[in-house]
Amino acid sequence: MPLTAPACNRQPLHTRSIRVQTYVRDDGQFDLEAELIDTKAYDFPIRGGQVHPAGAPVHHMHLRVTIDAQFNITDAQVAYDAAPYGEFCSAIAPEYGQLVGLNLLNQFRKHVRERFGRTAGCTHVTELTNVLPTVAIQTMAGRRRQDPDGQRPFQLDGCHALRVDGPVVRQYYAPWYEPAQAEQHEG
Numbered sequence: 001m002p003l004t005a006p007a008c009n010r011q012p013l014h015t016r017s018i019r020v021q022t023y024v025r026d027d028g029q030f031d032l033e034a035e036l037i038d039t040k041a042y043d044f045p046i047r048g049g050q051v052h053p054a055g056a057p058v059h060h061m062h063l064r065v066t067i068d069a070q071f072n073i074t075d076a077q078v079a080y081d082a083a084p085y086g087e088f089c090s091a092i093a094p095e096y097g098q099l100v101g102l103n104l105l106n107q108f109r110k111h112v113r114e115r116f117g118r119t120a121g122c123t124h125v126t127e128l129t130n131v132l133p134t135v136a137i138q139t140m141a142g143r144r145r146q147d148p149d150g151q152r153p154f155q156l157d158g159c160h161a162l163r164v165d166g167p168v169v170r171q172y173y174a175p176w177y178e179p180a181q182a183e184q185h186e187g
Contacts, residue, residue: 153173
């Protein structure tokens with residue numbers, strides 16, 4: 001269902017698009033490729049009296065991480081197609097090799113903040129890293145459905161709909177359903 005119509009007329013200003021695609025590799029690992037694009041809906045002045053045209057990317061960054069089946073990052077690459085300060089922005093790209101060795105499910109966002117906070121990283125590339133854990137889980141979800149191992153599904157208790165005492169888990173994940181405390185005492 002879409003949002004309700006706005007209460008008044010409005011003009012577009014800024015668009016940020018984040019897109020992630022994942023791939024299974026021939027070596028059994030997985031590539032997660034994230035892309036961030038920022039555009040403005042208006043022309044604006046930039047250095048040297050030039051004008052940045054409406055719709056042209058202000059930021060366009062790419063991040064690829066390769067992970068193994070345990071969500072460990074085995075390779076990481078960053079590339080820039082557009083950045084407001086060109087080579088000064090993109091000079092940080094090699095530093096993102098420090099993602100190698102991190103695990104997407106083990107305090108990943110905390111470790112990223114520690115390594116790439118403030119001047120140690122690029123705000124936009126670091127923002128792309130934030131989506132990687134949930135995208136990786138979605139990538140692996142289909143594989144787990146194809147090869148169920150009898151273990152509790154990792155997504156349970158990950159959001160309000162999949163709480164272990166809720167109706168979705170009771171109906172679709174019955175072996176892992178846990179009645180709420182009040183429910184257990186009734187009867």
